[in-house]
Amino acid sequence: MTQHPTPDAAPTSNRSVRVLLVDDHAVVRQGLRLFLGLDPLIDVVGEAANGEEALAEAARLRPDVVVMDLMMPVMDGITATRLLRRQLPDTEVIALTSTLEEHKVNGAIDAGAMGYMLKDASSDTLAEAIHAAARGEVRLHPEAARRLVRDFRSPEMRENLTPKEVIVLQLIAHGHSNRDIAQDQGVAEATVKTHVSRLLGKLGLESRTQAALYALRHGLATLDEG
Secondary structure (H helix, E strand, O other), X not given: OOOOOOOOOOOOOOOOEEEEEEXXXXXXXXXXXXXXXXXXXXXXXXXXXXXXXXXXXXXXXXXXXXXXXXXXXXXXXXXXXXXXXXHOOOXXXXXXXXXXXXXXXXXXXXXXXXXXXXXXXXXXXXXXXXXHHHHOOOEEOHHHHHHHXXXXXXXXXXXXXXXXXXXXXXXXXXXXXXXXXXXXXXXXHHHHHHHHHHHHHHHOOOOHHHHHHHHHHOOOOOOOOO
């Protein structure tokens, strides 16, 4: 699983990634808007001050990625993430918070967040994570990843994964998108989507992030250092 940006990481197209910022502190949203505005391929299309507002704005704006604070009034970010992923499955969520409390890390990933970043991350790191989420790639703060792997309660290793599904699972764990996997394996992207759907079903998992954690927990991949 890739936990840090690579120097040549780049968006897969020239279309801007539409982003919704969710945080109960206006100054944080303003700072994020300012920093992300330096990236010409990120378009901050809206803001929300709590989870309830986030759901309404996401339904209205249909962003590609939501940058979601976890500790907010009215509705917290974990609840909002879970509801948003059900309502808008094509919208990815990056949890952005100031804490690595284990129940929040686990809660965010269980709710369907594609990534988990700390607020002290650099603007470049956050921008890269946003582009990665838009491509369907997992990005986790390294310490969050270590805690998740340690605590992840996965089902027992299944023997009914096909060799191709095992390869796809390993590539997911290393942060590759469906497009990357399709190019690597010389197959259509739709074929990769089928493999992903089947392996998630066989393993009883709900997201790519959980699949990556499963692979790490069972020794099919290793955490990148640095």
